[in-house]
Amino acid sequence: MHFRYLGRSGFKISEITYGNWLTHGSQIENDIATACVRAALEVGISTFDTADVYANTAAETVLGAALKGERRESLEILTKVFGPTGPKGHNDVGLSRKHILESIDGSLSRLQTDYVDLYQAHRFDYETPLEETMQAFADIVRQGKALYIGVSEWTEEQLRAGAALAKQLNFQLISNQPEYSALWRVIEDRIVPTSQELGISQIVWSPVAQGVLSGKYLPGAPLPEGSRATDERGGAGAVKRFLSDDVLTRVQNLAPIARELDLTLAQLAIAWVLQNDNVATAIIGASRPEQVVENVKASGVTIPTELMSRIDEVLGGIVERDPVRTSERSPAAREA
Numbered sequence: 001m002h003f004r005y006l007g008r009s010g011f012k013i014s015e016i017t018y019g020n021w022l023t024h025g026s027q028i029e030n031d032i033a034t035a036c037v038r039a040a041l042e043v044g045i046s047t048f049d050t051a052d053v054y055a056n057t058a059a060e061t062v063l064g065a066a067l068k069g070e071r072r073e074s075l076e077i078l079t080k081v082f083g084p085t086g087p088k089g090h091n092d093v094g095l096s097r098k099h100i101l102e103s104i105d106g107s108l109s110r111l112q113t114d115y116v117d118l119y120q121a122h123r124f125d126y127e128t129p130l131e132e133t134m135q136a137f138a139d140i141v142r143q144g145k146a147l148y149i150g151v152s153e154w155t156e157e158q159l160r161a162g163a164a165l166a167k168q169l170n171f172q173l174i175s176n177q178p179e180y181s182a183l184w185r186v187i188e189d190r191i192v193p194t195s196q197e198l199g200i201s202q203i204v205w206s207p208v209a210q211g212v213l214s215g216k217y218l219p220g221a222p223l224p225e226g227s228r229a230t231d232e233r234g235g236a237g238a239v240k241r242f243l244s245d246d247v248l249t250r251v252q253n254l255a256p257i258a259r260e261l262d263l264t265l266a267q268l269a270i271a272w273v274l275q276n277d278n279v280a281t282a283i284i285g286a287s288r289p290e291q292v293v294e295n296v297k298a299s300g301v302t303i304p305t306e307l308m309s310r311i312d313e314v315l316g317g318i319v320e321r322d323p324v325r326t327s328e329r330s331p332a333a334r335e336a
Helices: 030-042 054-067 097-111 130-142 156-168 191-198 236-240 245-252 255-260 265-273 289-298 305-318
Strands: 003-005 012-014 016-019 047-049 076-081 116-121 146-151 173-176 201-204 279-284
Touching: 003 279, 012 016, 012 279, 016 030, 016 289, 030 054, 030 289, 054 076, 054 097, 076 097, 097 116, 097 130, 116 130, 116 173, 130 146, 130 156, 146 156, 156 173, 156 191, 173 191, 191 201, 245 305, 255 265, 255 305, 265 279, 265 289, 279 289
Parallel strands: 016 047, 016 279, 047 076, 076 116, 116 146, 146 173, 173 201, 201 279
Antiparallel strands: 003 012
């Protein structure tokens, strides 16, 4: 396993992170979830990403139980705050001081730890003054409940404003967690240059484009039984945008490039995002331990420049690059 610094800090994380969105507490049984976490630990993954909103807090509980007994100092535990949790009342959502301070205590209890290494604003909150949000994060850092602060799916303007306030409050904003894959490159034009300037790294989710870049979805063929694309409660909506025959045909045309590198298509997809110097880690999920073992082989892979160019040629115009798509990720009004 290779490790990278997160942002302009001395904090290192594994360049493959195990994430439990859509799986723990919902799609898979707890014993399989624990087996996946054990597999991650065995192959050298030390960084684990979750969120209180995943399975309405159940994902944090499952992860905390699975990591129990591990040396805490050898782990990097990441979680997030924003989405509606609990009974989803009027203060059970957003980035208000009340919700943040109550949420961190809930997360620590469920994760069975005294602190998280990185606490992330899961989205931008248009209904709470940014000053209030950043002051709450500063207080959590000073209390020792979180060592570092990050965000997820913030625009370049939001990153600049957040980083400026963090500096005034004497803590660092060191990370952003956006979607990023060879098919979804909306961060490249604005987010990445801004982040490099500010000392912020990317913790990227969905590097395999919801499984589409694994090649398991074939053009003109029925959707594989039990796949994410068939689960209306567990991510089918996110996959549909990639399921056109044009996209699926081009993904299949990446297979010769993967073979040249002795990689599977999924490994190629993960290795591809790690070629970006601003990416600190790629989050992988799993419903079986063997998926973890296979995908971690993308760590340390260097894709030659000529093959990166060939990937671009194969994918062509199907790649989404519009930076405006980032601003669509944060709701203008809270759900609750």
